[in-house]
Amino acid sequence: MRTLWRFIAGIFRWTWHLINFVRELILNLFLIFLILIGVGIYLTFQNNVSMEIPRGALLVDLKGTVVDSPAVNNRFRLLGRELLGTSSNRQQENSLFDLVDTLRKAKDDKNITGMVLQLNDFVGADQPSLQYIGKALREFRDSGKPIYAIGDSYNQTQYYLASYATKIYLSPLGAVDLHGFATNNLYYKALLEKVKVTTNIFRVGTYKSAVEPLIRNDMSPEAREADSRWIGGLWQNYLDTVAANRQLTPDQLFPGAADIINGLKAAGGDTAQFALNSKLVDELASRPVIENQLVKTFGWNKTNNNFNSVSIYDYQPQSPAELGEEIAVVFVNGPIMDGPQTAGNVGSDTTAEQLRQARLDPNIKAVILRVNSPGGSVSASEVIRSELVAIRAIGKPVVVSMGGMAASGGYWVSAPADYIIASPSTLTGSIGIFGVINTFENTLDSIGVNTDGVATSPLADITVTKALPAEFSQMMQQNIENGYKKFITLVADSRKMTPEQVDQVAQGHVWLGSDARKNGLVDQLGDFDDAVKKAAELAKLTHWQLSWFVDNPSLADILLSQFNVSIHAMLPAMIQSMLPAPLNSLAKAAAEQPGLFNNLNDPQHRYAICLTCGEVR
Structure with a gap:
């Protein structure tokens, strides 16, 4: 009792x-809603008032991640997330192109005498984005203005940007965590067998490993060989860049696990001293000591009780008006799905409509398609591709600028461009197709539930509560094979190759941008600046301005976005705290697994997507 x-x-x-x-x-x-309305009214009146920029440092206090196209691209975003508390800072998204533009304006601003990188809350970005930011940092430093990096510790992503600094400070109890890259996926074959789920797989491509988590308990040898190639290339690119910045060799920067252990032992286990001995940092200093040195360099601000500086989030210099005809910039940022755009996904209807607007606008003379996507639905990818073909048909050049990844469906939409530019570290290719249909007849049978009925044809009797008819499975496999043939054919036609030549570099094989250039899948290695120059060249423009096709969300959208961020910041910790330790660890691992199967909505169940492309740690 x-x-x-x-x-x-x-x-x-x-x-x-x-x-x-x-x-x-x-x-x-409700309170946040009222506050944001008040802030919005205030900003409406203040929007045209220029802010006086104090003479001192640009404080690059990045929070969260850097992405091509943030889900909320609005001044309210930063204010809203600050109002919701620091717990959501690490989920904040920053626009790569706004960040680089700000760094370049600061380089030419006489009031900005240097830069301070404060990266403790910077979560990360893909390697091509880091390279593009690094390019802007190098330009700033080459202008004669110093850059100081300060941090309690540096992870690999933070240290990549810190390596561009004139001087790197590290806390005496800190560390520089260089360990390499790895990919890890969860595999569900044994679990699906235990719960008696039947997974029907239809695929083409020796290296098309996206469905392996459903049909294996480990990585296949083919997938291991392919992933080892490109992840090793990514790591070498990282080492080459950072080592050059620090005037070291790659072997000095990362001598291997055994030598790192020996060096750490020689430093008495002191990770900060080891970083200093290895020339990874320039000085070990506490926050007060660093602050005193920055005050000597930039002066003291009595109002803020700190060294003279302006946060990158507050720095808004006046820009001269751009003149000339327009080059449209359209984003394909995230998994490609059918229908309208949703948070974190590319909606084929939304993107196609943006491309249609660019095609019909007489002021737009060229289009840059910025692709940072692992792919997705075949039908959605084709909707976007067909709009690009229509743009080219009326004589407007199309240039693709590849970001961190433009794989599978991401390459499908890139193929029809006049010119493709990729970073050496872009993950692209992965030309292959698969289909997945799960049925639960055995699961239901195990609990005493069965499905029965009549049908006029085996093709009419399709339900997840029954095994797939053999006739449907045969049709599905033929459909997948036909989709693969169309994929390599459209690539062959666009890249002036034969289908046989494309097939040799296809089969689902993932390539780094540098290898893709050798294989004829891209035209040039470069960044977004190179794409802009090429688009202007092809359109024969001497003066131009960029027209960014980005969503301008309503206040309601912004509130819902901030509400979602806050919930995700609070609820997982609350729920996980109730779980036993083993389940807690499993829940965290599952939360980190790529959401491949969350939004699959292709009407023919055909997908061109690279599962591992976005999971490098």
Whole structure:
């Protein structure tokens, strides 16, 4: 009886806590809504008022990630997330192109006398984005202005940017965490067998490993060989760049695990001293000591009680008006799905409409398609590709600028361009197709549930509660094979290759941009600046301005976005704290698994997507 009473009391207590949580959440959301309305009215009146920039450092205090196209590209985004607290800072998204533009303006601003990189809250970016930011940092440093990196510790991504600094400071109890790259996926074959789920796979491509988690308990030898090639290339590119910045050789920068252990032992286990001995940093210093040195360089600000500086989020210099005809910039940023765009995904209808607008606008003379996508739905990719073909047909040049990845469906939409530019570290190719249909007849049978009925044809009797008819499976495989033939044919036609030549570098094989250039899949190695120059050259423009096709969300969209960020920042920790330790660890691992199968909506169940392209750690 006592145990029963405790159980009932526990349920009542948790229910009461939940009711209180919902009540407080609704009240807080309403308060945030009112605050943001007030802020919006204020900014409307202040929008044209130039901000006086103090003479001192540009403080690059990046928070969260850097992406091509943030989900919310609006000044309210930063204010909203600050209002929701620092717990969501690490989920903040920053525009790569806004960041680089800001760094370049600071280079020419006489009030900005140097730069301070404060990267403790910087989560990361793909390697081509880091290279593009690094290019802007190098330009700033080459102008004669110093860059100082300060940090309690540096992870690999943070250290990549810090390596461009004139001087790197590290806390005496800090570390520089260089360890290399790795990919890891969860494999579900044994689990699916235990719950008696039947996974029907249809695919083409020796290296098309996206479906392996459903049909294997480990990585196939073919996938291991392919992934080892490109991940090794990514790591070498990282070492070459950072070592050159620090005036070291790649072997000095990362001598290998055994030598690192020996060096750490020689430093008495002191990771900070090891970093200093290895010339990874220039000085070990506490925050007060670093602050005093920065004050000597940039002066003291009595108002802020700190060295003279302006945060990169507050730095808004006036820009001269751009003149000339327009070059449209359209983003394909994320998995490609059918329908309208949703947060984190590319909607084929939305992107196609943006391309159509660029095609019909007489002021737009060229189009840059910025692709940073692992692919997705075949039908959605084709909708976007057909619009690019239509743009070329009326004489407007199309240039593709590849970001961190333009693989599978990402390459499908890139293929028809007049010119393709990729970073040496871009992951591209992965030309292959697969289909996945799960059925649950055995699962239902194990609990005593069965499905039966009549049909006029085996092709009409398709349901997830029954095994797939053999006739449908045959048709599905033929459809996948036909899709693969279309894929390599459209690539062959666009790249002036034969289907046989494309097939040799296809089969789902992932290539680094440098290898893709050798294989004829891209035209040039470079960055977004090179894409702009090429688009202007092909359109024969001497003066131009960029027209960015980005969503301008409503206030309601912004509130919902901030609400979602806040929930994701709070709820996982609350829920995971209730789980036993082993389940807690498993939940975290599952949360990190790529969401390949969350939004699959191709009407013919055909997908061209690279699962491992975005999972490098």
